[in-house]
Amino acid sequence: MDSAYDVPDSTDWLNTPLKDFAELENALHCQICKEFYDTPMITSCSHTFCSKCIRTSLSTDGKCPACRTADQASKLRNNWALQEVVASFQSARPAAIGVARKQQELAAQARRPGKRKRAVLDSEDIVEVANEGRQTRSKSRQVAASQSSQNETIEIEDSDEDGAFEPEPEDGLVECLLGCGKRMKPEQMDSHLDRCEDEKKVASRAKSRTPVNGFGNQRPSAGQQNTRPQDRLAELNYSLLKENAMRKKLEELGIPGWGAKQLMVKRHTEWVNLWNANCDSRHPRSKRELLGDLDTWERTQGGRAYGGQNSLATNIMRKEFDGAGWASKNKDDFSRLIADAKRKKGNPASAESPTKEQEPEDASKPALNGDEGSSPFFPPKSLPDQDPPPLPIETSQPYADNPEALASMREKVDTSNAPHLHPEAAMNTDSQHPSRPSPKPTHSNSTTDTAQHSPGSTSRRPTTSGAPAADRPLESGSASMDTPRKSSRDEHAANEHTGSPCDLPAHLKSTPKKLPMFAVPGQAVTD
Amino acid sequence: MNSVASKRLFQEYKHLTTDPPEGITAGPVTEDDLFVWEAMIQGPEGTPYEGGVFPAELKFPRDYPLMPPTMKFLCDIWHPNVYPNGNVCISILHAPGDDPNHYEQASERWSPIQSVEKILISVMSMIAEPNDESPANVDAARMWRERRTEFERRVKADVRRSLGL
Structure with missing residues (x-):
């Protein structure tokens, strides 16, 4: 909970020498969730939002939130370039904001180079930087390799004396675009991509995938990162489905099938959005994690939300309603x-x-x-x-x-x-x-x-x-x-x-x- | 339990705390419940509301930001677009689908890209420039339209009273 509340925000840059970065960071935030773009998707009207955000929004009213042009989730396309920008900004941010804050402190101390005193400040900065690092990592869901590189950044800053460190972990390497976690020089990327793909195919064949219960064949087993886009789920025409058919659909998908039809429709919509957003992602998560997200939804907005309409609808009409x-x-x-x-x-x-x-x-x-x-x-x-x-x-x-x-x-x-x-x-x-x-x-x-x-x-x-x-x-x-x-x-x-x-x-x-x-x-x- | 809504509300809270727009403060009543906020809006300068500070309560739905919050002034405010019970009637607070009054442009209504900050700024400008086409408080609207001096006198008296003068 605490770490979740330690949110990076564009206002962090204000009052530092790098205050123009506030604008830059704002531009890298999704306008719906107000956080860094997570799998940015571009709409037919050329607006960009997180995949999950725009899918949820479209399933609510079918319009682009920015210009209100009608659009469909199936027409969304990945905005890879923006994703790159966001990812690199996020990895550069902790160090950069560390520098900015240190400069701010320095300016406040009227250029008095008291090393001892600054050492204390440094450690405070580092704590902050480390927190932010954790936050951005969890959000961008980067693979272990890039995480370790971020930790290195922090350590560099730690050992560095007078802020002479690089603002970015500039090792000249880039991460494999297919998410295998390897880092290489940019010019090696092309050849690596070919190999990487083949390796993956071999690996997946060797693994003799057994479908998880209630799951179709295309889905990845837990933990495995599938580089191929998975099959997206189709939206259903809910009005044509009776309650029992609806329940069956949900159970086929492996998600809870209780509640009234209205609730099931909502849950299905949420699941389709979660699932398809995950398909868009370059670093797809396992179904278990998605189910965890669905459970969060259930507790906050779905059938088990306290005071929610659905919960009232389902709870109060139940037989065990607590009359006393x-x-x-x-x-x-x-x-x-x-x-x-x-x-x-x-x-x-x-x-x-x-x-x-x-x-x-x-x-x-x-x-x-x-x-x-x-x-x-x-x-x-x-x-x-x-x-x-x-x-x-x-x-x-x-x-x-x-x-x-x-x-x-x-x-x-x-x-x-x-x-x-x-x-x-x-x-x-x-x-x-x-x-x-x-x-x-x-x-x-x-x-x-x-x-x-x-x-x-x-x-x-x-x-x-x-x-x-x-x-x-x-x-x-x-x-x-x-x-x-x-x-x-x-x-x-x-x-x-x-x-x-x-x-x-x-x-x-x-x-x-x-x-x-x-x-x-x-x-x-x-x- | 970190729902989309509470994450976004916290984000907005942080933004509003560090970089508040002029004349506006807002934040959750308690940090345990991010879905109920209290906001203070200063009366815009150059209007009869100048000098007043108007507390309001914002209540967010669980599916925020898909759906807009509701806003209610916690003080008496004599204004054509504020219901006598304090509820604010402004298009940015109306959900995208419904248009109960059939006069609003779709583009004026709530969309997930709006924010608490934009709501409060809109309300502030609404205070300065009432919209008497669809008044929430008909008496106030009529007085505003037909007897402007009386309207202003009444508003100023309200403001002074609220300040304890």
Whole structure:
């Protein structure tokens, strides 16, 4: 973690005599990840990005991030020249920045050549340089040979007295372009490349490659550096694939196949990008490393990301959902809602208030609820006898730790909201179901309702427990999958404490009376 | 756990720390969570906001930089493009795909090559030059358009109050 945070940045050059290098370094940074180009690829519109960055970006919106021209990942081409530049700059950087900083120190000391003092400074510089060296190495993924040359650079600097060392490990040699790790004079490169390739072929033939499980033949076995470009993975037409087919695809590729289809699509996209970026790379990594990257993705953005949409979608709907945990975690919210509801109950309601409540949308509702909000909870008919406070047993949230009971209650709510309502119950909920006219005229108390209700204003709550949840500001921020469960809980909790007309036991016996209790709190919570 | 997003955020943090643009400071609230930042923006000179310092909160999505952060002022700021609750409405913070208002050029919207620095600079220039074509705060926009002196008086009063004067 610490070393990862020791990032080389163009601002390192500022305040040194080499401050113009900041611009140079900036030019060698990918504009997406803001780090040195890693396998730079050039787009159809001639912009350059890291392979992984541009692939991820294209798979998100299919446009070049710089100019927004539509482009395809298959049209990307390596920008080898830039890669060379970046690689050589990266290997030269630690020494160069060491010099620059030393010069800066020297200038600060007003040209006083105190050797002893400078020796201390040197060692500090060296530590810094060594860190940066480590960082750049890990990023450029250079082979061992070049790493050792970098270490040499640092040692040279170490032993050097007054900054008279070369800024670059200029041994006049270049590394084999095919990544075999040998270093040679530039003029030897051509002949070496021919040989190198042949050697590789022989070596790979001799190795009698056995495909790793779940892997195609073209893929390199772990650790082996394949110089030939591997076969790139094709993007799939996800909409044509059913969930099972998708899962099969993932398993064929050797990557995890759990989760909903949406998550699998994301994971596949990520894998294709990782894989193809690796194919672009001059120093491809093993599949194991790629799987490690995929795992990181899974933990940060995928199905196991904390608070991620996918994790909510997958976790909350799972059977082992921790209902008690959820209840205790949101206890504050629940009790606040309960308090609100209780407060409202204190105000006796007038008969026409339900309509006023229904008409304004969410934003204006709370204000109205303040003075005349209780009537939706307590239909006029039941007001006289149902006002007393809730039964003690209810206040302890008897079903908080019983997901099954909650589920069954939800079911009942669903069924009770269906058209075949008991007339008495329908009366209580007519504000929720304005389209059902039959019971209304029969009740004197609800005449004002029918008069003032326009179907349009109330039809936003025509369905089951899922719908009220969407209305509530409390939950608007959370993922959609999580609302139904939470909402039923909210309603449940709010109900227990408001002493709504139907007490819970009656509810569980699935008498028609349960209905108002659940239909109503959807409003209480909006407050 | 080093996701692409946290690496890039750290990179931007370092850049902003060592070479901050004028009138702007920004950084994570705590270094444990790089996905929530606090930024301070100075009121641009020559505008009624001059002299004010406006704290704002930036929240980054997990798939940053593919998707833009959200930005919310933590203080009262009377401005046509800032919602009464503090949320900033500016095209650079709108994801590439969606155009809820149907007036923005695609080129103005978020792209992964944008950065926190560019966002904050854009917001600073937005403060200086409100865009009243798609106001987030309609009252402020109307006042800005029709009663400029009253608008400026109100903004200046807000600034003075925020400074405790």
